[in-house]
Amino acid sequence: xxxxxxxxxxxxxxxxxxxxxxxxxxxxxxxxxxxxxxxxxxxxxxxxxxxxxxxxxxxxxxxxxxxxxxxxxxxxxxxxxxxxxxxxxxxxxxxxxxxxxxxxxxxxxxxxxxxxxxxxxxxxxxxxxxxxxxxxxxxxxxxxxxxxxxxxxxxxxxxxxxxxxxxxxxxxxxxxxxxxxxxxxxxxxxxxxxxxxxxxxxxxxxxxxxxxxxxxxxxxxxxxxxxxxxxxxxxxxxxxxxxxxxxxxxxxxxxxxxxxxxxxxxxxxxxxxxxxxxxxxxxxxxxxxxxxxxxxxxxxxxxxxxxxxxxxxxxxxxxxxxxxxxxxxxxxxxxxxxxxxxxxxxxxxxxxxxxxxxxxxxxxxxxxxxxxxxxxxxxxxxxxxxxxxxxxxxxxxxxxxxxxxxxxxxxxxxxxxxxxxxxxxxxxxxxxxxxxxxxxxxxxxxxxxxxxxxxxxxxxxxxxxxxxxxxxxxxxxxxxxxxxxxxxxxxxxxxxxxxxxxxxxxxxxxxxxxxxxxxxxxxxxxxxx
Amino acid sequence: xxxxxxxxxxxxxxxxxxxxxxxxxxxxxxxxxxxxxxxxxxxxxxxxxxxxxxxxxxxxxxxxxxxxxxxxxxxxxxxxxxxxxxxxxxxxxxxxxxxxxxxxxxxxxxxxxxxxxxxxxxxxxxxxxxxxxxxxxxxxxxxxxxxxxxxxxxxxxxxxxxxxxxxxxxxxxxxxxxxxxxxxxxxxxxxxxxxxxxxxxxxxxxxxxxxxxxxxxxxxxxxxxxxxxxxxxxxxxxxxxxxxxxxxxxxxxxxxxxxxxxxxxxxxxxxxxxxxxxxxxxxxxxxx
Numbered sequence: 001x002x003x004x005x006x007x008x009x010x011x012x013x014x015x016x017x018x019x020x021x022x023x024x025x026x027x028x029x030x031x032x033x034x035x036x037x038x039x040x041x042x043x044x045x046x047x048x049x050x051x052x053x054x055x056x057x058x059x060x061x062x063x064x065x066x067x068x069x070x071x072x073x074x075x076x077x078x079x080x081x082x083x084x085x086x087x088x089x090x091x092x093x094x095x096x097x098x099x100x101x102x103x104x105x106x107x108x109x110x111x112x113x114x115x116x117x118x119x120x121x122x123x124x125x126x127x128x129x130x131x132x133x134x135x136x137x138x139x140x141x142x143x144x145x146x147x148x149x150x151x152x153x154x155x156x157x158x159x160x161x162x163x164x165x166x167x168x169x170x171x172x173x174x175x176x177x178x179x180x181x182x183x184x185x186x187x188x189x190x191x192x193x194x195x196x197x198x199x200x201x202x203x204x205x206x207x208x209x210x211x212x213x214x215x216x217x218x219x220x221x222x223x224x225x226x227x228x229x230x231x232x233x234x235x236x237x238x239x240x241x242x243x244x245x246x247x248x249x250x251x252x253x254x255x256x257x258x259x260x261x262x263x264x265x266x267x268x269x270x271x272x273x274x275x276x277x278x279x280x281x282x283x284x285x286x287x288x289x290x291x292x293x294x295x296x297x298x299x300x301x302x303x304x305x306x307x308x309x310x311x312x313x314x315x316x317x318x319x320x321x322x323x324x325x326x327x328x329x330x331x332x333x334x335x336x337x338x339x340x341x342x343x344x345x346x347x348x349x350x351x352x353x354x355x356x357x358x359x360x361x362x363x364x365x366x367x368x369x370x371x372x373x374x375x376x377x378x379x380x381x382x383x384x385x386x387x388x389x390x391x392x393x394x395x396x397x398x399x400x401x402x403x404x405x406x407x408x409x410x411x412x413x414x415x416x417x418x419x420x421x422x423x424x425x426x427x428x429x430x431x432x433x434x435x436x437x438x439x440x441x442x443x444x445x446x447x448x449x450x451x452x453x454x455x456x457x458x459x460x461x462x463x464x465x466x467x468x469x470x471x472x473x474x475x476x477x478x479x480x481x482x483x484x485x486x487x488x489x490x491x492x493x494x495x496x497x498x499x500x501x502x503x504x505x506x507x508x509x510x511x512x513x514x515x516x517x518x519x520x521x522x523x524x525x526x527x528x529x
Numbered sequence: 530x531x532x533x534x535x536x537x538x539x540x541x542x543x544x545x546x547x548x549x550x551x552x553x554x555x556x557x558x559x560x561x562x563x564x565x566x567x568x569x570x571x572x573x574x575x576x577x578x579x580x581x582x583x584x585x586x587x588x589x590x591x592x593x594x595x596x597x598x599x600x601x602x603x604x605x606x607x608x609x610x611x612x613x614x615x616x617x618x619x620x621x622x623x624x625x626x627x628x629x630x631x632x633x634x635x636x637x638x639x640x641x642x643x644x645x646x647x648x649x650x651x652x653x654x655x656x657x658x659x660x661x662x663x664x665x666x667x668x669x670x671x672x673x674x675x676x677x678x679x680x681x682x683x684x685x686x687x688x689x690x691x692x693x694x695x696x697x698x699x700x701x702x703x704x705x706x707x708x709x710x711x712x713x714x715x716x717x718x719x720x721x722x723x724x725x726x727x728x729x730x731x732x733x734x735x736x737x738x739x740x741x742x743x744x745x746x747x748x749x750x751x752x753x754x755x756x757x758x759x760x761x762x763x764x765x766x767x768x769x770x771x772x773x774x775x776x777x778x779x780x781x782x783x784x785x786x787x788x789x790x791x792x793x794x795x796x797x798x799x800x801x802x803x804x805x806x807x808x809x810x811x812x813x814x815x816x817x
Binding site: 024025027028029030044108110113114115116119123125130158165166168169172175178182183184186187214215216217218220221225231232235236238239241242244246248250251254312313455498520524 | 543547562608614638643654746747750754756
């Protein structure tokens with residue numbers, strides 16, 4: 001490397017401090033903050049699309065009998081709602097937060113591979129355009145559930161190959177995003193930012209990125225086998241040719257179980273950032289948090305068949321997967337204990353991010369306990385494919401993963417926009433969401449235990465009361481989210497100016513830069529003592 | 530935190546190729562989907578998408594190569610590229626793991642269960658009581674009606690020797706790069722690339738033999754696992770050989786120094802990865 005090149009390079013950095021003007025800025029940007037913004041807006045738009053699908057489901061279930069939609073469309077809605085919420089909302093929101101915050105939290109000048117960063121975002125809108133367009137095709141959209149079990153999923157109409165390839169595209173996007181995050185964390189930390197000094201959001205994302213790289217290709221393999229079974233005459237999932245439909249379930253859940261931790265681990269990290277700030281104490285048990293996250297990630301690879309206890313497995317398999325699954329409660333318990341201990345004797349205040357983090361701790365734990373019930377094989381035989389399962393995973397995903405994301409958005413919104421959001425609007429958003437989310441999902445425990453099956457548009461009349469309550473909760477929760485949109489737009493347009501530190505108890509590199517954060521941060525890097 | 534480190538990381542300006550990549554992939558996959566659904570124009574769209582994808586790859590890699598040759602990357606950026614490539618290869622390993630998993634599952638579970646083992650007793654008794662094949666099998670319905678088995682001798686064995694030799698010639702080229710012996714690099718790469726293409730050609734010969742004997746992709750679980758595993762591997766060998774061909778052309782143009790030759794190493798890692806996958810295939814698909 002000669003001196004001349006260094007100088008030229010140096011100068012070009014000084015010439016371009018701000019973003020390029022015009023719309024193409026967003027299409028061609030390599031800036032981690034721009035790309036983070038794109039991810040977050042994409043995620044919010046998809047949140048409303050997926051939410052509308054959920055409202056179609058809940059409207060149909062307001063009363064027993066078939067009222068609004070035909071059963072085939074109902075199944076399309078349950079399938080697409082899941083695909084949109086998982087691949088279009090939670091995962092992009094996490095990647096968006098990672099893009100915005102990871103470089104600022106570890107003192108990096110940007111993401112390690114900025115062009116690839118652009119591509120991993122810009123595949124998403126195309127992938128989802130392809131996936132959502134299937135709803136208009138002959139035979140309708142995919143209707144076999146997001147798990148795509150054959151042989152049912154092989155009966156999908158024209159939508160089928162588009163569905164498979166859109167999943168490939170989303171997978172490519174996730175793998176590139178994850179590789180970028182691993183390279184950034186390993187290579188771009190500021191001098192002195194050792195691994196055990198990294199903020200927990202960085203740690204949880206680091207581990208999540210490994211999960212993504214390890215399992216998204218397995219999903220790609222699984223759906224490729226579905227494609228060849230349908231169009232090229234292979235027999236992977238056809239017993240007549242020596243294959244087995246259950247084999248798909250094994251391969252799918254080898255991806256699927258790590259995937260559900262991909263959907264929660266970064267939220268663990270977000271909550272671990274927020275609680276210390278508003279308790280004005282350091283996080284209790286930092287290193288045990290790191291090890292617990294790593295343990296959960298490791299265990300996620302050896303528990304997959306608990307999703308299929310009733311499918312007919314050898315007894316040894318049922319027992320193995322039951323015990324490994326229950327083992328996950330140990331590191332998860334460590335985490336919940338540490339969050340509570342962080343608050344113990346802290347000087348707590350209850351700004352909106354803290355409210356969402358507290359809501360997370362309480363309601364995620366409810367979902368965790370119902371998960372522990374489902375982990376037990378003999379009990380799962382009663383609960384399998386009932387609304388109890390729906391209640392369980394919605395508790396960990398909505399007041400769990402989504403609350404973590406919303407908490408993170410409130411926490412960093414002043415840093416992004418330079419303005420404080422409206423605290424009263426934020427609190428209203430929290431309380432309305434929290435009341436309605438429980439009205440929505442808590443009754444599902446009862447109808448599930450009483451035997452109401454999931455993914456069926458009709459039900460027996462004795463379930464009617466609880467279903468009506470749940471539907472009221474769904475509309476309440478859905479419309480409460482408009483407050484979030486209003487709040488974010490208002491915050492971008494103006495408001496009380498935020499200080500650099502924003503929150504009194506906030507610690508970390510991201511709070512040392514000005515609010516709003518400049519277009520390029522930490523080039524050159526700070527040295528951490 | 531007042532001190533600052535002096536190093537600067539290169540963050541490129543606006544990138545135009547990613548969006549071209551997204552459009553091309555959408556055309557390729559959307560067109561192929563329409564083709565599978567029987568649409569007349571699907572394959573045209575797919576081929577246009579493929580063409581655009583190739584243009585994008587030339588454009589994107591061309592930009593990076595120009596930046597590299599003009600000395601814009603230092604050890605710091607180089608390390609990011611290395612991590613990107615190694616984790617990409619790991620993701621490829623996991624892609625193959627899915628198909629190996631299918632092979633192991635079929636051999637260890639689904640076929641024995643169809644034969645009545647374990648909890649499969651009633652399946653065997655009521656659906657296919659006459660099914661007795663252990664492995665290889667085209668299933669209880671005798672799909673494709675061929676029980677041809679592709680042994681490990683002679684072609685697969687020759688191919689193993691070819692791929693292992695190509696690993697050696699590539700390592701030779703790598704050593705030559707470090708000592709900057711340009712003719713040795715070129716000859717090492719030419720040998721490696723030729724061995725790679727010979728491997729792909731011989732795989733083609735093997736496929737013809739299998740199809741001649743009636744063993745096809747549609748021949749039950751044996752045909753499915755055999756052709757999907759070796760097929761994806763063959764695709765990866767082809768891709769690796771193309772990468773190495775590009776490295777050959779770049780070497781001829783005077784690229785790569787003793788210290789700075791990441792692209793060569795990335796292609797070499799990829800080549801060794803397809804080598805290792807082949808060893809897995811040779812053992813589990815051909816021998817056992």
